[in-house]
Amino acid sequence: MPTYEFRCKACQHEFELVYKTTAAYAAATPTCPNCGATTLSRVIRRVAIEAPSRDFTRMSASEMLSVFSSGDSKQVGQMFDQVAGTHPGLAVEYHEATKRLLKGEPMDKVEKHLQERDAEKKPPSSPPPPAAPSS
Numbered sequence: 001m002p003t004y005e006f007r008c009k010a011c012q013h014e015f016e017l018v019y020k021t022t023a024a025y026a027a028a029t030p031t032c033p034n035c036g037a038t039t040l041s042r043v044i045r046r047v048a049i050e051a052p053s054r055d056f057t058r059m060s061a062s063e064m065l066s067v068f069s070s071g072d073s074k075q076v077g078q079m080f081d082q083v084a085g086t087h088p089g090l091a092v093e094y095h096e097a098t099k100r101l102l103k104g105e106p107m108d109k110v111e112k113h114l115q116e117r118d119a120e121k122k123p124p125s126s127p128p129p130p131a132a133p134s135s
Protein backbone atom coordinates (compact mmCIF):
# COMPACT_ATOMS: atom_id res chain seq x y z
CA MET A 1 0.00 0.00 0.00
CA PRO A 2 1.35 3.38 -0.86
CA THR A 3 2.54 5.36 2.13
CA TYR A 4 2.82 9.10 1.95
CA GLU A 5 4.73 11.29 4.32
CA PHE A 6 3.66 14.82 4.99
CA ARG A 7 4.75 17.82 6.94
CA CYS A 8 2.06 20.16 8.19
CA LYS A 9 2.77 23.72 7.15
CA ALA A 10 0.76 25.02 10.09
CA CYS A 11 2.35 23.13 12.99
CA GLN A 12 5.38 21.40 11.35
CA HIS A 13 4.07 18.02 12.50
CA GLU A 14 5.36 15.14 10.37
CA PHE A 15 3.22 12.10 9.81
CA GLU A 16 2.49 9.26 7.45
CA LEU A 17 -0.75 8.42 5.73
CA VAL A 18 -1.39 5.03 4.19
CA TYR A 19 -3.81 4.63 1.33
CA LYS A 20 -5.09 1.47 -0.24
CA THR A 21 -4.32 2.69 -3.73
CA THR A 22 -2.77 5.72 -5.35
CA ALA A 23 -6.26 6.56 -6.63
CA ALA A 24 -7.55 6.64 -3.06
CA TYR A 25 -4.74 9.04 -2.22
CA ALA A 26 -5.61 11.23 -5.19
CA ALA A 27 -9.25 11.39 -4.11
CA ALA A 28 -8.51 12.05 -0.44
CA THR A 29 -7.76 15.34 1.28
CA PRO A 30 -4.89 14.64 3.65
CA THR A 31 -5.37 16.31 6.96
CA CYS A 32 -2.89 16.95 9.77
CA PRO A 33 -3.79 14.64 12.67
CA ASN A 34 -2.26 17.13 15.07
CA CYS A 35 -4.05 20.36 14.20
CA GLY A 36 -6.46 19.45 11.41
CA ALA A 37 -4.87 21.71 8.82
CA THR A 38 -4.93 20.68 5.18
CA THR A 39 -1.94 22.80 4.17
CA LEU A 40 0.56 19.98 3.94
CA SER A 41 3.69 19.42 1.99
CA ARG A 42 4.83 16.02 0.86
CA VAL A 43 8.05 14.78 2.40
CA ILE A 44 10.10 12.92 -0.16
CA ARG A 45 12.67 10.69 1.42
CA ARG A 46 15.69 9.52 -0.46
CA VAL A 47 15.12 5.93 0.51
CA ALA A 48 18.16 4.52 -1.24
CA ILE A 49 20.50 6.90 0.56
CA GLU A 50 19.01 6.15 3.95
CA ALA A 51 19.21 2.38 3.69
CA PRO A 52 21.37 1.49 6.68
CA SER A 53 23.73 -1.01 5.11
CA ARG A 54 23.91 -1.64 1.44
CA ASP A 55 25.93 -4.41 -0.05
CA PHE A 56 27.94 -2.43 -2.54
CA THR A 57 30.00 -5.41 -3.58
CA ARG A 58 26.95 -6.88 -5.27
CA MET A 59 26.08 -3.74 -7.15
CA SER A 60 26.27 -3.49 -10.88
CA ALA A 61 28.54 -0.88 -12.42
CA SER A 62 25.61 1.33 -13.28
CA GLU A 63 24.30 1.18 -9.74
CA MET A 64 27.71 2.21 -8.49
CA LEU A 65 27.69 5.04 -10.96
CA SER A 66 24.39 6.21 -9.58
CA VAL A 67 25.90 6.23 -6.09
CA PHE A 68 28.73 8.38 -7.44
CA SER A 69 26.35 10.76 -9.13
CA SER A 70 24.29 11.08 -5.97
CA GLY A 71 27.15 13.28 -4.76
CA ASP A 72 26.95 11.75 -1.29
CA SER A 73 30.59 11.53 -0.20
CA LYS A 74 29.92 9.37 2.80
CA GLN A 75 27.95 6.87 0.80
CA VAL A 76 30.66 6.70 -1.85
CA GLY A 77 33.22 6.25 0.92
CA GLN A 78 31.21 3.35 2.26
CA MET A 79 31.08 1.87 -1.19
CA PHE A 80 34.85 2.20 -1.61
CA ASP A 81 35.34 0.63 1.76
CA GLN A 82 33.33 -2.44 0.86
CA VAL A 83 34.56 -2.79 -2.69
CA ALA A 84 38.22 -2.30 -1.81
CA GLY A 85 37.90 -4.97 0.83
CA THR A 86 37.23 -7.51 -1.87
CA HIS A 87 40.11 -6.39 -4.09
CA PRO A 88 43.40 -6.35 -2.18
CA GLY A 89 45.14 -4.76 -5.16
CA LEU A 90 42.95 -1.70 -4.89
CA ALA A 91 43.18 -1.45 -1.16
CA VAL A 92 45.94 1.13 -0.70
CA GLU A 93 44.54 3.86 -2.88
CA TYR A 94 40.95 3.15 -2.11
CA HIS A 95 41.50 3.12 1.60
CA GLU A 96 42.97 6.57 1.43
CA ALA A 97 40.08 7.77 -0.70
CA THR A 98 37.68 6.03 1.65
CA LYS A 99 39.09 7.76 4.70
CA ARG A 100 38.85 11.14 3.05
CA LEU A 101 35.33 10.58 1.79
CA LEU A 102 34.15 9.36 5.16
CA LYS A 103 35.53 12.54 6.64
CA GLY A 104 33.24 14.35 4.26
CA GLU A 105 35.70 15.69 1.71
CA PRO A 106 34.07 16.45 -1.62
CA MET A 107 34.31 13.61 -4.08
CA ASP A 108 35.69 15.54 -7.00
CA LYS A 109 38.58 16.70 -4.84
CA VAL A 110 39.43 13.18 -3.70
CA GLU A 111 39.06 11.81 -7.18
CA LYS A 112 41.33 14.49 -8.63
CA HIS A 113 43.93 13.74 -6.01
CA LEU A 114 43.89 10.05 -6.89
CA GLN A 115 44.18 10.82 -10.57
CA GLU A 116 47.12 13.12 -9.99
CA ARG A 117 48.85 10.48 -7.94
CA ASP A 118 48.17 7.96 -10.65
CA ALA A 119 49.75 10.23 -13.22
CA GLU A 120 52.82 10.77 -11.08
CA LYS A 121 53.27 7.09 -10.54
CA LYS A 122 53.05 5.78 -14.06
CA PRO A 123 55.96 7.20 -16.06
CA PRO A 124 59.01 6.40 -13.91
CA SER A 125 58.18 3.13 -12.27
CA SER A 126 57.47 0.21 -14.50
CA PRO A 127 57.53 -3.01 -12.59
CA PRO A 128 60.83 -4.86 -12.81
CA PRO A 129 60.77 -7.72 -15.29
CA PRO A 130 60.52 -11.12 -13.73
CA ALA A 131 63.95 -12.59 -13.07
CA ALA A 132 64.94 -14.98 -15.79
CA PRO A 133 65.53 -18.46 -14.48
CA SER A 134 69.29 -18.87 -14.30
CA SER A 135 70.27 -22.40 -14.81
Ligand SMILES: [Zn+2]
Nearest residue numbers: 008011032035
Ligand atom coordinates in the same frame (compact mmCIF):
# COMPACT_ATOMS: atom_id res chain seq x y z
ZN1 LIG B 1 -0.69 20.49 11.87
